[in-house]
Amino acid sequence: MNDTELDAALGLLRGTPPPLRETENAIWRRAQATAQGPSPVRQVAVFALATAAGIGAVLTVAPLVRAPAPARVVAAPVETRIEPGPGAEWSRDGRAITLARGRLRVTSPVKVTVTTPLATLEAKGARFTLDVAAQHVVISAEMGELLVRSQLTGERVVRAGERLVVEAQIDAAARVLPAALLRAPEPTGPRSACGAELDCLTRTAKGDTLAAQLALFDLGLAASLRGDREQATQLWRQYLTRFPDGALAPEVSGALIRALVVADPVEALAQAERYHARFGAEPSAGGVELLRAHLLRDVGGRPEDGCALFEALTAQRSIAVRGEALYQSAMCRQAQGDVAGSAARLDELRRVAPESERNAR
Amino acid sequence: MPQFHDATADVAASVRELYVELAPGIARSLGRLVQPGVPVDDLLHDVFVVALRRPETMLRAESPRAWLYGIAMKVAVGARRKQRLRQLLGLADAREPTMPLDPARTLEQREAQLQVTRALHRLDPKKREVLVLFELEGLTGEEVAAAVGCSLNTVWTRLHRARAELKQKLLQLETVDQVSARRTP
Numbered sequence: 313m314n315d316t317e318l319d320a321a322l323g324l325l326r327g328t329p330p331p332l333r334e335t336e337n338a339i340w341r342r343a344q345a346t347a348q349g350p351s352p353v354r355q356v357a358v359f360a361l362a363t364a365a366g367i368g369a370v371l372t373v374a375p376l377v378r379a380p381a382p383a384r385v386v387a388a389p390v391e392t393r394i395e396p397g398p399g400a401e402w403s404r405d406g407r408a409i410t411l412a413r414g415r416l417r418v419t420s421p422v423k424v425t426v427t428t429p430l431a432t433l434e435a436k437g438a439r440f441t442l443d444v445a446a447q448h449v450v451i452s453a454e455m456g457e458l459l460v461r462s463q464l465t466g467e468r469v470v471r472a473g474e475r476l477v478v479e480a481q482i483d484a485a486a487r488v489l490p491a492a493l494l495r496a497p498e499p500t501g502p503r504s505a506c507g508a509e510l511d512c513l514t515r516t517a518k519g520d521t522l523a524a525q526l527a528l529f530d531l532g533l534a535a536s537l538r539g540d541r542e543q544a545t546q547l548w549r550q551y552l553t554r555f556p557d558g559a560l561a562p563e564v565s566g567a568l569i570r571a572l573v574v575a576d577p578v579e580a581l582a583q584a585e586r587y588h589a590r591f592g593a594e595p596s597a598g599g600v601e602l603l604r605a606h607l608l609r610d611v612g613g614r615p616e617d618g619c620a621l622f623e624a625l626t627a628q629r630s631i632a633v634r635g636e637a638l639y640q641s642a643m644c645r646q647a648q649g650d651v652a653g654s655a656a657r658l659d660e661l662r663r664v665a666p667e668s669e670r671n672a673r
Numbered sequence: 674m675p676q677f678h679d680a681t682a683d684v685a686a687s688v689r690e691l692y693v694e695l696a697p698g699i700a701r702s703l704g705r706l707v708q709p710g711v712p713v714d715d716l717l718h719d720v721f722v723v724a725l726r727r728p729e730t731m732l733r734a735e736s737p738r739a740w741l742y743g744i745a746m747k748v749a750v751g752a753r754r755k756q757r758l759r760q761l762l763g764l765a766d767a768r769e770p771t772m773p774l775d776p777a778r779t780l781e782q783r784e785a786q787l788q789v790t791r792a793l794h795r796l797d798p799k800k801r802e803v804l805v806l807f808e809l810e811g812l813t814g815e816e817v818a819a820a821v822g823c824s825l826n827t828v829w830t831r832l833h834r835a836r837a838e839l840k841q842k843l844l845q846l847e848t849v850d851q852v853s854a855r856r857t858p
Contacts (some may be wrong), residue, residue, distance in 0.1 A: 330700035347725035590736045
């Protein structure tokens with residue numbers, strides 16, 4: 313096809329009637345009517361302005377109509393106030409309180425007596441927390457003084473800021489490990505808003521929010537405090553499955569490892585290795601690392617690795633971790649026949665952590 | 674008694690004159706630049722709504738004709754985009770172009786018209802715009818450049834390529850028709 317043929321072909325299209333269904337006049341009248349109406353630009357501008365004005369009004373008025381926050385009133389307690397933790401089993405008869413299991417926070421301006429399976433305490437004008445589990449009682453004084461009597465510790469005074477742990481005989485499998493390492497650490501971060509309400513915790517734990525994570529962690533802690541390790545591990549495993557990168561994943565992993573140490577030390581070691589890989593750099597990893605060292609040496613059949621880890625942990629800043637690491641390092645050196653090295657480590661332990669329970673041994 | 678000159682009425686009259694003069698050509702161009710099945714009446718309406726809302730801009734332009742065709746090109750681009758979306762969503766089918774009935778043409782001429790229209794619709798839209806405005810609507814090179822928003826050199830390049838491509842498409846369609854005719858008993 314040449315240019316002339318193409319021009320001839322295009323000539324067929326020139327001057328064809330326009331492909332219109334309406335008459336040209338009808339389209340013109342329609343266009344005139346549309347042009348006289350509001351322009352789309354103006355409509356968009358009016359809509360945007362109206363939206364902005366609405367948002368502005370809401371932002372201006374909302375703070376005015378919002379109910380004022382209740383003033384915080386700090387009043388001196390006039391009677392004994394008891395705040396039970398999730399799953400706490402307790403009773404009260406006048407000024408005598410009995411706590412069989414779980415956690416209680418007590419604020420008492422008057423003299424009260426609290427009886428637990430492992431210890432009895434008396435307090436007046438004090439605020440304190442008691443954690444009772446199958447193997448131990450933890451007594452933490454926040455205000456005032458407590459007089460603690462126990463067949464295991466004798467008579468002790470616990471002052472504000474101090475903490476006393478009364479331990480029962482622990483499981484045979486756990487004897488190789490210091491009991492302190494097996495306890496879940498006190499949660500230092502935010503706690504679930506549900507407090508001790510198990511129903512609320514269970515309900516809240518179903519969501520995907522941070523509140524759900526806190527509630528699930530607290531449910532596990534409550535089970536652990538009840539002595540129900542199986543339930544606690546099941547709840548914490550559930551947490552790690554649902555929230556593998558959750559805000560509390562390091563705490564939950566640590567708690568799970570502690571709960572597993574007695575029941576399934578091999579699984580505990582595997583979990584501790586995973587913890588080391590993921591959270592080894594966390595500031596609070598020292599406790600779990602100590603457990604890993606114990607498990608490597610006493611369960612995993614890798615005494616060299618365990619002892620090397622104890623050595624490494626003697627450089628930790630935490631006195632508790634460093635003290636235990638020094639003691640275990642001394643034991644490792646003794647086992648290797650390095651009596652002088654072992655004695656040097658024990659000397660260091662006395663210097664660094666003079667109050668460590670290990671010094672008594 | 675002094676006679677007051679009504680400027681608004683003059684402007685409206687000018688737009689109306691342009692409508693009468695250019696509406697058929699703009700409607701034809703729109704029909705050739707959008708997919709078959711898109712209502713050209715509405716597109717023509719949209720073009721002149723813009724003209725009626727901005728008559729001063731149009732009348733001050735170097736070539737009001739080029740300005741109006743430029744608006745038509747933009748309206749056609751929008752319509753093509755909408756139609757593609759409708760086809761993607763399954764709300765519209767792709768159709769073959771048809772020709773309005775022209776009693777002045779013979780059957781053979783109408784078939785040939787349809788063939789050229791089909792070939793035209795297979796061109797790249799940018800080349801098609803230039804070919805339609807220059808070859809079919811008789812705009813000058815400068816007017817086409819103003820309407821499609823490119824340089825004059827680009828207009829000539831596109832036109833050259835569009836003609837070459839159109840020849841190729843027509844030959845392809847002829848071949849296909851010949852093959853179909855042989856198969857039909």
